[in-house]
Amino acid sequence: MFRPRAGLRTGNLMRSFWKSHFLTLCLIALDILAMSFIWSESWQLRHALNEEFQVHINPYAQYQRALPLLIVSWVLVLAWFGQYSHKGKISSLNQVRDIIKSTLLLMVLWLAVGNVTKNLFSLGNSVIAFALVGGFVYLYASRTALKFVKDWLRSRRIGLTRVAIIGAGETGRRVALRIQHHPEVGYDLVGFIDRRADQLGAAVAGVPVIGDCSDLANLLLRHRVEEVFLAIPSITQNDAFAMVLECESANVNFKIVKNDLLEVITDSVKIDDIDDFPVILLREGRLTPLDEFAKRAMDLAITVPLLTVTLPLWVGIAIAIKLDSKGSILFSHDRVGKDGRIFRMHKFRTMAASTNPYAVAPGDQSDPRITRVGRFLRKTSLDEIPQFLNVLKGEMSLVGPRPEMPFIVAQYEPWQRRRLDVPQGITGLWQIAGRKQLPLHYNLEYDFYYIRNWNLLLDIVILFRTIPAVFLGKGAF
Numbered sequence: 001m002f003r004p005r006a007g008l009r010t011g012n013l014m015r016s017f018w019k020s021h022f023l024t025l026c027l028i029a030l031d032i033l034a035m036s037f038i039w040s041e042s043w044q045l046r047h048a049l050n051e052e053f054q055v056h057i058n059p060y061a062q063y064q065r066a067l068p069l070l071i072v073s074w075v076l077v078l079a080w081f082g083q084y085s086h087k088g089k090i091s092s093l094n095q096v097r098d099i100i101k102s103t104l105l106l107m108v109l110w111l112a113v114g115n116v117t118k119n120l121f122s123l124g125n126s127v128i129a130f131a132l133v134g135g136f137v138y139l140y141a142s143r144t145a146l147k148f149v150k151d152w153l154r155s156r157r158i159g160l161t162r163v164a165i166i167g168a169g170e171t172g173r174r175v176a177l178r179i180q181h182h183p184e185v186g187y188d189l190v191g192f193i194d195r196r197a198d199q200l201g202a203a204v205a206g207v208p209v210i211g212d213c214s215d216l217a218n219l220l221l222r223h224r225v226e227e228v229f230l231a232i233p234s235i236t237q238n239d240a241f242a243m244v245l246e247c248e249s250a251n252v253n254f255k256i257v258k259n260d261l262l263e264v265i266t267d268s269v270k271i272d273d274i275d276d277f278p279v280i281l282l283r284e285g286r287l288t289p290l291d292e293f294a295k296r297a298m299d300l301a302i303t304v305p306l307l308t309v310t311l312p313l314w315v316g317i318a319i320a321i322k323l324d325s326k327g328s329i330l331f332s333h334d335r336v337g338k339d340g341r342i343f344r345m346h347k348f349r350t351m352a353a354s355t356n357p358y359a360v361a362p363g364d365q366s367d368p369r370i371t372r373v374g375r376f377l378r379k380t381s382l383d384e385i386p387q388f389l390n391v392l393k394g395e396m397s398l399v400g401p402r403p404e405m406p407f408i409v410a411q412y413e414p415w416q417r418r419r420l421d422v423p424q425g426i427t428g429l430w431q432i433a434g435r436k437q438l439p440l441h442y443n444l445e446y447d448f449y450y451i452r453n454w455n456l457l458l459d460i461v462i463l464f465r466t467i468p469a470v471f472l473g474k475g476a477f
Helices: 006-048 060-080 093-116 125-155 170-181 216-222 237-249 260-266 289-309 311-324 372-380 387-393 414-421 440-452 456-471
Strands: 161-166 187-193 207-211 227-230 253-257 271-274 277-282 330-336 342-348 397-399 425-427
Touching (some): 006 060, 006 125, 060 093, 093 125, 170 187, 216 237, 227 237, 237 414, 289 456, 342 387, 397 456
Parallel strands (some): 161 227, 187 207, 227 253
Antiparallel strands (some): 253 277, 330 342
16 A cells, blocks of 8 residues: 655645644634633623613623633634634635524523523623624634735735646646636646646646656655645546545545536535536545544443343344254354454344355345344344444444455455444444445445544434334345
8 A cells, every 4th residue: 555755744744734723723822812802891891881781790700710611612613613624715605604603502502501500600691692792793803804814825825725636638627727717716736647648747728747646645745735636527436536545645635526426425525616616625534533432432322221221132032043043143253343453243143054154145035044033133123233242342333334344355445445444333324325225336435425424413313314224124134
């Protein structure tokens, strides 16, 4: 597998940190100072209106004690609504919408804090209202000012994002022209990357062809590229995903000039545009330590009670399996988990004990290897219940890609191994979308989508959607 030179990769990481993380830290510091000032001034305003309200406000010391809690919630809510992402068009309607959403959520949180902690803080609703109005005005003014500063810097070619275009054909040339005609987007076009040998060293639309895709990641690092546009409409899925993997290895963002081939996995990810030319941004597909902790906490919070409640069901199923056919109650199988670790996955046995454990899975209910009880268990998905033990041990998650057998994983392309970046699951998008009726390559696309768009709410939605899928026997046999 590709391994870029450490020095080049570190250079890209440092530039990315300076241009994104440093700006984020400055914004957070500015937001904290602003809210501290707004909170103080809100109390002063309410204090000045004591006669109008006919009730004297509590001392500022009580409000000051609540300030750290309010600031933490202020920063977290702003981060949740993308106020530190630096990706959007700062003065757009979307930005105003997100500021309004942030303010409304903060209103709910702060009013709840003010009323729940009356004995501790005794915060007045009027002070909270003044602070929220001031916060909204500050956010809009500061983010609009930030846009003007960025535009001014870009006009002097400061802070531009270095980009390359893969594909020097008609689509690539159109992307290049839009980048050249719209400097306000903030791109510095380094060159084309093209697979055709006759294009190397040539100039297309006045832009040089800097190399081919044979050593993509090192080429990007060598030219300090920070973002890539894939502009080859006819590219195969394997080639596209392999490029995604190399770009991520080089810490380079990857955007696809929209086409139908990849729409399944990218339909709901962030869509940008250059003028009227739509491009799709593929997000980094790894869970942060905080994401992993939240996912594991939810797994345990659901699995432990379920194991307790379903214990009588285990006994009933075990007796039914024993009465129906000879053999063990559980079927255990080697599967590949997160980061390629092998584990023993457990299911209730649904086929004859003499069946080769690594034979091709049944394609329908009429398969003679399936026992009578096994047909019922497979139809209702009750055969999957023992996998709660795998979840309890941390080998699987409730939601994730379906765990595959080692010999199948051994045949994966490098990009396909990315499905092992998250814990493998009992259920997933493949479950609620049709399960075994889906061909393998469609399952991989759903897995890829899930990894790149993961959040705790997505897991919860999948779990709820799995319930009717199980009761209706959707795609199960």
